[in-house]
Amino acid sequence: MKHILTAIIIVLLGILGAIIIVPMVRESRPSEVTIAVEPTVSSTPIFYGYHKGVFDKPEVKIKAQIKKVENPDESIKGLKSGEFQFALLPWTEALKWMSEHPEDTLLCFFSVEYRMEMPQEGLFPKKGVTFKVIADLKGKTIGVTANDLTAIKAMLYSAEIPEEEVTLKVYPSDKVYSALVNGEVDYAHLTEPYYTLAKTNFGEPISEKGLLPFWVNFPYEASGLFTTRKIIEENQLALKRMNMAMQFTFLDFKRTENRDSARVLIANEFTIKDTQIIERINLPELERSQDMQKDAIQLLADKLEIYGAISKGLNLEELKVFVPYDELRF
Secondary structure, three states: OHHHHHHHHHHHHHHHHHHHHHHHHHHHOOEEEEEEEOOOHHHHHHHHHHHOOOOOOOOOOEEEEEEEOOOHHHHHHHHHHOOOOEEEEEHHHHHHHHHHOOOOOOEEEEEEEEEOOEOOEEEEEOOOOOOOOHHHHOOOEEEEOOOOHHHHHHHHHHOOOOHHHOEEEEOOOOOHHHHHHOOOOOEEEEEOOHHHHHHHHHOOOEOOOOHHHHHOOOOEEEEEEEEOHHHHHHOHHHHHHHHHHHHHHHHHOOOHHHHHHHHHHHHHHOOOOOHHHHOOOOOOEEEOHHHOOHHHHHHHHHHHHHOOOOOOOOOHHHHOOEOOHHHOOO
């Protein structure tokens, strides 16, 4: 009997030790994550965290792999399959996906905003093409990326231009500018850093204060950092660490010298070497989870529905799209 009790005590002590030690071991190791990013300036906070040592801070401990993904649908599929733990996606494309899959929403805890005073995107005509009014787009070909499709369609709808009267030609992000230069398209929608490159060689774009904020929504919530409920449930520590990394990035961006270094990082990611262009790249504004403009994002969703760019209206609060701040804190 005595031996049985001893054995039971040893087993219980082992279980107790495992309960105490396993979480400690897990917390001592970096969280290994794969992050899908769109190939635009919106991904600045992820590139910055990766290259500037934010992910390596003792308070963060993120071991990240970053993958540029041209098509946002592929990023979302990667989130759903578990290939990616986080994905930086255009809000317009994320909202479109959620309107088609309301039972399986995406969750956001960090956002990127484009502003009219320092535009990050615009629509440029090729040499020899004149533009006076938005109706001039009728019968023309516009070069876009997969990240732009829903937003550009919303812009056309809002201007009462039937979709069939404009040809949207989809290119990889690093080919749209070349298509404009080569005259393959009449117009090209370009996002930083190609926006500044186009301004240097083609002059001001249509709507100098930014096309999408003007036509779709102002302020314009450009992109969000998304995950899924399944990923949170399986690895909440990674979520908290990722949020901490974004908090540090947000604070670092308040310093001018850090924003200058971020421009260099973006230029390196897109192999732009002209220092005069690098110095003029317009960086987006960053919004922490607790500062996100939920009403502006809801208004964007409402306008996309009104313009017919998404199939079904969304109530983002009911869908619980925004991760509560309490779930992000240590």
